[in-house]
Amino acid sequence: MTDEIVCPVDRTLSLINKKWSIQIIRDLFFGKKHFKEFKEGKDISNKVLSSCLADLEKNGLIEKKVLDTKPISTEYSLTDYGKSMNRIIYELAMFTLADEKDKVYSEKTKEQLKENSKQTLEIDD
Template structure:
């Protein structure tokens, strides 16, 4: 499987990685969820080259994850805002942050806490079944062919 062909794979994870599977892209998304919107702010916070940042932002806009919104007319200046498609990545970012807090934090603990606005408590993301509401882990799930599977996908070996 070639990196440039991930978006052609019969696998939702591969297709997703074709959009967000780059470390700088994930860092840009992290900053978007922290309220960063302007090119120079991304550049300053991330210490990323202009070329790489331009490339990642362009791809996120082309994929509909971010949209450009003018904040100044003369000269035209635009900022980057998460779209609904982009906001749908929030659970993914939260899950990665939670994993990092559990397995990569130093002795001081998590550097950032996520507080649920409704109850005011520090929260941890939990994956639950959409049908019964029970928490689920990898051991609680089985995989089966879905309606999007095509017979020619058999050669791709996505399922064991």
């Protein structure tokens, strides 16, 4: 029997194919840790968010830690594997910022966003 050959891009996308996965990973890079923080500014139900977090955890990108506090609190963090997605998140942002037709951001804002992303995502050029 031969092993099925799968495109590496398809394999990566399968890890993050749920609608909110990339945004949650981005939020973790930018310091969010708690369920309610992931909901901020997003039209996402508790059920969908829970499912997405569970998939990211199952795929080894994030880990969940239940804190011994009252009331009980849960924190999420990126695993080393999840942290290795820093370049992907960065390149997605740069793709938009490089678009000459994009008039959403001023040139000054684009430069600030590039620098902030580079620092937060620990990108070395």
